[in-house]
Amino acid sequence: MWNYEKRLQYPVHITQTNPKVAQFIISQYGGPDGELSASMRYLAQRYTMPYNEVKGLLTDIGTEELAHMEMICAIVYQLTKNLTPEEIKASGFDKYYVDHTLGLWPQAAGGLPQNAVEFQSKGDPITDLFENMAAEQKARTTYDNILRLVKEPEIADPIRFLREREIVHFQRFGETKRTSNLIPSLIQ
Amino acid sequence: MVEMACNMEQSKLLNWISMVGFAAMDMAEYLDTHPMDLDAMEYYNHLNKMKNQAERDYAANYGPLTLGTFTPENKWCWSVTPWPWEGGM
Numbered sequence: 626m627w628n629y630e631k632r633l634q635y636p637v638h639i640t641q642t643n644p645k646v647a648q649f650i651i652s653q654y655g656g657p658d659g660e661l662s663a664s665m666r667y668l669a670q671r672y673t674m675p676y677n678e679v680k681g682l683l684t685d686i687g688t689e690e691l692a693h694m695e696m697i698c699a700i701v702y703q704l705t706k707n708l709t710p711e712e713i714k715a716s717g718f719d720k721y722y723v724d725h726t727l728g729l730w731p732q733a734a735g736g737l738p739q740n741a742v743e744f745q746s747k748g749d750p751i752t753d754l755f756e757n758m759a760a761e762q763k764a765r766t767t768y769d770n771i772l773r774l775v776k777e778p779e780i781a782d783p784i785r786f787l788r789e790r791e792i793v794h795f796q797r798f799g800e801t802k803r804t805s806n807l808i809p810s811l812i813q
Numbered sequence: 814m815v816e817m818a819c820n821m822e823q824s825k826l827l828n829w830i831s832m833v834g835f836a837a838m839d840m841a842e843y844l845d846t847h848p849m850d851l852d853a854m855e856y857y858n859h860l861n862k863m864k865n866q867a868e869r870d871y872a873a874n875y876g877p878l879t880l881g882t883f884t885p886e887n888k889w890c891w892s893v894t895p896w897p898w899e900g901g902m
Contacts, residue, residue: 628880630834630878631891695898698898699897797842
């Protein structure tokens with residue numbers, strides 16, 4: 626089960642709304658390499674993972690990804706707070722607004738809804754672990770793309786934090802394939 | 814003025830919880846793949862102790878960050894204090 630900590634993993638304080646930027650950052654909520662898919666991928670893969678250490682890692686990283694999803698949602702929420710109809714029309718946010726008002730809904734930058742087809746749970750430990758390493762790099766690339774498009778420090782700062790976590794998780798998933806790290810009695 | 818000083822202290826404590834909480838979680842993920850690393854375990858225990866203490870201090874002064882550090886008396890502060898995505902914390 627899970628418990629909630631009533632704080633963001635890294636602070637998000639955005640003072641200037643920017644619906645144009647919100648429209649592509651939302652991809653890290655509901656897009657193909659977003660945090661929601663990341664969390665669901667790791668939490669789903671745990672059940673058939675044969676090694677306890679790796680079940681632990683999938684649980685802890687899957688949990689951290691939920692905290693990242695919360696940060697992305699906080700960024701999108703703060704970027705689109707109290708918009709006027711004029712601002713909504715001028716920024717192109719009207720297509721999202723007409724279906725969701727200013728509510729958070731998981732979609733990709735191009736408007737496609739979040740979809741389980743975009744993540745993998747194959748039931749084979751080697752396949753799943755390589756999948757996860759690739760997924761962390763895909764998310765890192767998406768954050769790099771966001772950072773090329775966003776220069777405002779109050780937006781770029783939490784995005785840089787999230788980008789770095791992709792690199793750490795890539796490292797952790799890579800380590801699971803070195804059996805020398807595991808407790809000897811658990812290696813069959 | 815008093816309120817401003819109080820808010821400064823609150824955000825400093827929240828920042829501290831973020832720092833030690835982040836480091837503890839990062840160490841937990843490292844320990845998942847290095848379960849025999851005694852130095853890392855000692856560091857994890859040290860961080861976790863500081864996080865637990867800071868969370869209890871925060872709950873006593875500004876309201877709970879977790880239900881586990883919260884003993885309600887006359888008001889259910891858990892839901893009425895600001896929520897983290899609102900940018901005010």
